[in-house]
Amino acid sequence: MARSLTLQDVSLRFGGISVLDGVSFTVNPGSIHAVIGPNGAGKSSCFNVISGLYRATAGSVHFGDVDLCRLAPHQIAAQGVGRAFQNIALAPHETVLDNLMVARHRLTRAGMISTALALPSARREAAAHRQRVEEIAIFVGLTDVLRAPAGTLSYGWRKKVELARALATEPDILMLDEPVAGMPAGEKMEIAALIRAIRDALGISVVLVEHDMPMVMSLADHITVLDFGRRIADGTPREVMADFHVIQAYLGTTDAPADELADALNQEVADRA
Amino acid sequence: AGGASGSTANADGVKIDYGVKDKELTIGVVSDLSGPFSAQGQSMVAGNQIYFNERNTGDKICGYTVKLDVQDHGYDVQKAQTAFNGMEPKVLAVTQLLGSPQIGALAPAMTNSETTTILSGWSSAGLASADQPNNAYYAVVGTTLPVAVIDGLSYLAQQGAIKDGNPIGHIHLTGDMGDNALKGSKAYAKKHNLKLTDIEVTGQEVDLTSQLAKLKRAGVKAVLVTAPPKTTGQLAAAMQAARMDLPILASAPAYSPTLVDASSPTKDFIERHLLATTPLVPFGDDTETSAKVAKEFDEGKKSGLIAGSAVANQEVNYGYAMSVVLGDALDAACKAGDLTRAGLHKALGTLDHVTTGVTVDLDYTDRSRTPSTKAYIVKPDGSAVGGGKLVTEVSSDEATTFQD
């Protein structure tokens, strides 16, 4: 279960545009690893390469011993790579519950025929997974909206459903693309606490893309910084923060009280447990 | 309900079962009155009406007034079945069933209910055969397509337009109508050593120029066409464009007076080159019956007997002829004292010489054979009422000996 994710010299080009250029980094098992960088730096593309939606032009992606570059997206999902999208990608007309149930796809077997015949195995399977999905929904705080069509929720709620759905794939590595964009500060904190709690409770790795620096600094064990598709820095939050390139390329000025935040987070996670 | 239920006898001791009640005898019509063949359908219904109107006001059929139960299927198979299922218990026979898909679809029902049915169409697929045992209750009115083609070709030969050993072309619709006519041209070609180039069309072509190029390369001396009239028009136009001044021989379904419509750019070419080989006398021709039908058609329109949208063309004559055949069979059945469906079926089989006056004479003693081996040659003429003039009646040895 404890597997590391390693990107080795990953390059990605679209026509004339070089989106990723020799990017390498390793996500250690059980760590929260942030990928940051300016808009258009290639963060989401990086995610897309990992989850198989883009084919790397060069380089490799290994999850444990498995070379993800050889697999189709659904096979990568089957490897335990769970993902929440930057642009919300829910089925708007379906209920939140149904949206979460799809995430169980890789863990369930019932096909057209056994579903049509309502075989006992299919029914048992569905019931067990519904129960687990409800557990996850409670954990993420979605209990009240489970029966609402996802499309009628406000932006912030939908972001939470995205997160819950990624979690419901029971991933070994959870990839979150801007999970708190569009949330007020209070809720950001809540989600940050949630992410930490997930990692702690399940022992899985988390890869996080976020522009909210206070959150990244307080949450991440390790940070990789991309700019124009290249890795320009890689290290602990403190190391990265000190890096002149990062400040120039991305942060400009920063006044985030990172340490205090980290403490507060630890406090909250302790409360939850 | 099946045809086997009990029959009764009327006051005159004639056995009756379905479709006869009090003083009324009901005959069905299942036709296309709103779909792609609605123009033909309406004209044929007019012909049916003219005949039975004539009988109702004059020499009544077995003392009964005939009522037509006219149902529209809009060229839809499903609707045709519903329409027939609905009318079946109430009619003695069907005097017009139009559309080859509908004819095929209803065959089992007709056989099962023993309903004598007059078809619209000359394909020998309508005849009874080993593959089509259900066609036993169907009657074709006229010359089957292959036989008419043979007659037409022998006329061309007679006129010196084609000689033994010549190449000829045959443009035919895919599917059985075309295949059926092709049997005739193949048989004739074989006998006379003609080199036949046949070309399939779907009726959905934009034009026929490329098809024609093939015939041109083959150096044909005449072109046969068995397809919808629109294709005939396209053929003529393409021939005109390619400056191929050759005779065109059209099977009956390929010819329509609209081909010599005044606004058609190919009218003149068609009048000069086209001949139709058909069992039908043109509408309004000066033969006795045709003239009478035309007159009654006009009067019927005025008096509101006939639909305003019915067109004055040879289909009126066709419809009239269909009903003459049925009328003669009804008369024969009445005479034999059995006006049941079974009796009618038997009576039709005794008719060896039906003279309709608007078609060649017909013989129904063998339902697996063409009712006639003769055909008329009709020349299109934009100035004639019905768009054509009767040239002559032809018959040939090849036609009488033809077996399909």
Place this chain on the structure above:
Amino acid sequence: MSDLIWKRSGIALVAVLLLAVPFILENDMLGVAIVCLAYAVAAIGLTVLVGVGGQLSLAHGFFVAVGAYAYTVFGSPKGEHLFGFGLPPLIAAIGAVVVAAFAGLAFSPIARRLGGLYLGMASLALVFIADYVFQRVGALSGGSGGRMVPAFTVGGLQLSGFTKHLWIAGVDFGGMQRLWYLVLIVAVLSAVAALRIVRGRPGQALQLMRDNPAAAAAMGVNIPRAKSGVFVMSSAYAGLAGVLIALQAQTVVPHTFSMTLSLNLLVMIILGGLGSVQGAVVGAVVVNLLPAILDKLGTSGALAFIDPTGVRGMSGGLFSALVFGAAVVLVLIFEPLGLAGLFRRAVRRASITRAG
């Protein structure tokens, strides 16, 4: 609680009505009723494909044709000019469904690559190609007049076609009456199966695939397989419907399976409410029943301005086409969720009234 009672008694009432249909309807309308149910089966398959899977097909009628003809060829003895295998009817019917499913599978290289309207237009090719094959291979199609369909018999009991008389409660219990029950059972089972599929694991995956294929893939859904899977499933439904249609018609005729059929099937599912199984059934009933009723109206003399021969007014066929077309337009304008939505609203309103 009382809601449940209402619902149960509603279902019971409908069930009794459906069982009584052969005692109520004359042969002609009973035929229409059977056709309604048979097309309902096809429409259910299509609504899952189009509404749930987001894959448009303009060739559903093609797969209905495959089912109808496969049953006929399998079940008929070899003829002088016609293909035939002379298999027992039940085997022929199952074989026909399998063949239709395989036909869907054969098309899946296209189906899995394309989506939405492109797939719709591409599938149109099947309709034209089938048309060509039917014209060309008379031994298969029986030509434009079609060919006979072997009756359906299980364990010596004939369930379609022409039968000896069997009088029950004043009704001649012939092939048509017996076929009704066969078709009713098949349709109900098909609907139940489809409902389960839509609500279950495959349906949820399809729904996400329709709305966001990339997200579906990231959730572990094998997109190409899901696409061809739903295409195969809908083809099997179409094939099953084809068998039923053939049994009702007793003769299969290529013209039945023209483009109009494929378009009509789409009208059924849109009218019923896209993606709704119940809607597909309602849509199929409306699309097949409405013209029949209009035709009846047109020929019965009930409407003074209509006359089938067109002598004394508008012809019945024209009237029927105009009203039918207008009905389609109006339903689509005024009831965005289709007839299923209309029905749901009516039920809701009724239950509110009861509660209040």
Place this chain on the structure above:
Amino acid sequence: MLETLLQGLSSSSIYAVLALGFVVIYKGTKVVNLAHGSVMLLGVYVISLLAPRLGFWPGAVIGILVGAAGAVVIQFMTNAVRSKDHLVMTIMTIGINVMIAAELTHEIGDATVFTGDPWGNRSLSIGGSSFPVSRLMALIVGSVLIGVIFAIFRFTQFGVKLRASAVDAETSSLLGISQRSVSIWSWVIGGGLATVGGIFLAAFPANGLDSGSATLAMSAIPAIIIGGMDSAGGAVLGGLIVGCGEAVARRLIPELAPVLGDSFASVVPFILMLAVLLVRPSGLFGSKVVQRV
């Protein structure tokens, strides 16, 4: 072979004009107008009624306007769909087609409809084979129309508005684009093009249209798909491929594969379409369905 290509070229221009009509409507409203053929027949029928009295040109102008107006009526109906679901709108055109087709069949009966065009049955000799003047006109008019439409798409804001309003109604209304007027215009153009296509479809050597000719418009579908549903250039190229492919097939199939029969040529456009789609799922020029996450 020259003759074959010439033949292909001449029908290509008709396919292209019909295909372009579909494409403009699709670009503007994302609706595939399945009543296109009926609109075409309506326009041509009106011309056939008017031309004998007014002459061809005034008749043609009115006929084209009637075709456009007919299309606009369809636009009004489809636009009334509240959900704005393009598929629902597309299906609605089937219902509308049922009505128009029934009425036209009733009106036209078994008549053949001629426009009385001035090119009549004349033809030119090109390299030993003859080429009808009407087809030359189709080629010229087709090219001009295609050019004009290209110019409109390229050099005016109309093209941008057209696409914007089709893609996203809410956003385009926020940009001040009146979806109504844009979609009306696209249907006006589409209906007009249908009629123009119909005029040439009826002209020598095709010999008029009949009540069943509406389905001919469907034969433009492979052209649109091959070219790409939302590409005007694609429609033209698709028309060429379909027209020439069919002509070449007609010429070669009897020699290469006589078993298939002559009628195989008529499914060749559809087979070409499937072949193109296997390689390029959104046609040669169609915009790829892109989805970024």
Place this chain on the structure above:
Amino acid sequence: MLQITGLTVKYGVGVHALQDASVDVPEGAVAAVIGGNGAGKSSLMRAISGTLGFHAGRVVEGSITYDGRNLAGLSPQKILRLGIAHVPEGRRILGEMTVLENLRAGGAIVRSTRKRVNALQEIMDRFPILAERRNQRAGLLSGGEQQILAIGRGLMSSPKVMLLDEPTLGLSPQMVERVADTIREVNASGVTVVVVEQNAAMALGVATDGHVIERGRVVLSDSAAALRDSPDVRRLFLGGDVDEGLGLDAAPASLATLTRWSA
């Protein structure tokens, strides 16, 4: 100049998204509207631009006037022509069209070609990434790039009032600054701005006035400076004062725990 009085908004048969909300935006102001998830901010913007209808929503009560003119019942196009541009939440770029075409569509109501070209030039200068990607299909841009395109497109019509719904969503800190600068600059050129933001720090940084919406009600309206100093606002929206306990009561987290799934 833009006056919202007693506005109540409803979606379908559901609950009220806005209730009796009143906001007054004086000419030349930058008004910040802040509030939590689902508070009704976007609904307010939709009501002003007349696009509630696209979401099955409607104004139940209240009025919106602009320069004394009631906007009720006007189409979105009319409202835009009056000079009110709305950059909607979630970017809503036209993904199948190129960046340039998106911008051109943004200038759809500008009659003069010269003005349109000038506006285009100005926007490309301001956001060079758009110039760089002018011929790329907009749907392929990164999230942040799309957001910038949406803002640029909103500027194309040279509006008098700009409604920005979460303009900095998904933008990097640097880009957030750029957008803040842009707001200041267009405001300086006489454009009134209403900006809805989760990033309250940024919004209150550029704003002259601020309005806080909670569960559909305007609970606080004051000058931006005053709001910045308000402890409530700091606690809820500025992510600030750690001493006050992270605002857990504002957003109560569930106390559930999760264990690994095994099956």
